[in-house]
Amino acid sequence: MPWRLEIVQDEEALGKAAARIIAEQVRAQPDSVLALPTGRTPLCVYRELTTMDQRGELDLRRVRFFHLDEFYPMAMDSPASFQAFLWREFLSQVSIDRANVHFLNGLAEDTTAECRRYEERIVAVGGLDLVVLGIGVNGHIAFNEPGSPVDSRTRLVTLCRESRAASAYLFASAEEVPHQGLTMGIGTIMEGQRILLIAVGERKARAVSQSLGHSLTPSLPASFLRQHPDLTVILDQEAASLLKKI
Numbered sequence: 001m002p003w004r005l006e007i008v009q010d011e012e013a014l015g016k017a018a019a020r021i022i023a024e025q026v027r028a029q030p031d032s033v034l035a036l037p038t039g040r041t042p043l044c045v046y047r048e049l050t051t052m053d054q055r056g057e058l059d060l061r062r063v064r065f066f067h068l069d070e071f072y073p074m075a076m077d078s079p080a081s082f083q084a085f086l087w088r089e090f091l092s093q094v095s096i097d098r099a100n101v102h103f104l105n106g107l108a109e110d111t112t113a114e115c116r117r118y119e120e121r122i123v124a125v126g127g128l129d130l131v132v133l134g135i136g137v138n139g140h141i142a143f144n145e146p147g148s149p150v151d152s153r154t155r156l157v158t159l160c161r162e163s164r165a166a167s168a169y170l171f172a173s174a175e176e177v178p179h180q181g182l183t184m185g186i187g188t189i190m191e192g193q194r195i196l197l198i199a200v201g202e203r204k205a206r207a208v209s210q211s212l213g214h215s216l217t218p219s220l221p222a223s224f225l226r227q228h229p230d231l232t233v234i235l236d237q238e239a240a241s242l243l244k245k246i
């Protein structure tokens with residue numbers, strides 16, 4: 001198994017383990033380029049990083065931040081936007097340079113140009129050093145839904161029913177969840193120097209065991225991550241509960 005697997009007791013332990021890896025990356029390279037996820041899973045990681053920042057154990061001021069994906073269409077100042085989520089749950093809590101934060105524009109009229117701009121921005125800052133990912137119940141990574149090609153780039157995609165349902169908590173009603181999103185592609189993610197995949201809870205157990213244990217297949221986008229030379233997977237006991245001996 002060329003990738004590393006760490007199984008921890010619970011969500012709190014996962015937050016500490018993932019934050020430790022992110023902190024090590026930032027200490028080794030203070031201007032690291034991070035790609036960060038939205039969702040319920042990373043909240044424990046953001047809490048831990050915030051504590052580290054407040055204790056003066058971590059300096060994020062030179063770190064460059066990109067988010068993985070955004071709904072489309074989506075106003076950036078809407079509380080349901082992934083951009084607003086990251087500010088609320090993490091970026092506004094820590095000392096960073098706002099000029100170092102890069103987001104996809106969920107209201108871009110020309111989405112092809114917007115996605116090209118985002119890819120060019122990543123290249124301009126020297127590429128992604130560490131990509132932090134959650135996993136969807138259908139095996140998606142960012143908004144790369146089942147069927148996404150391994151060489152896909154940042155693009156406009158149609159969201160699966162499961163992904164829309166999983167995001168309903170951000171909206172007043174499930175019908176309000178947009179049907180499309182902008183997302184870094186699997187190819188974009190795979191070009192990151194390091195990848196950290198995190199999953200918590202029993203509802204992720206099937207997607208985790210299939211993605212890590214079965215063959216590589218576009219029907220499970222997370223399975224492609226096993227081809228990456230520097231992949232770390234951190235799971236809590238429940239998310240790991242269906243893993244066979246790998």
Ligand code: PGA
Nearest residue numbers: 039040041042134135136
């Ligand atoms: P979640 O989303 O952390 O809210 O479960 C993860 C994902 O869909 O990537």
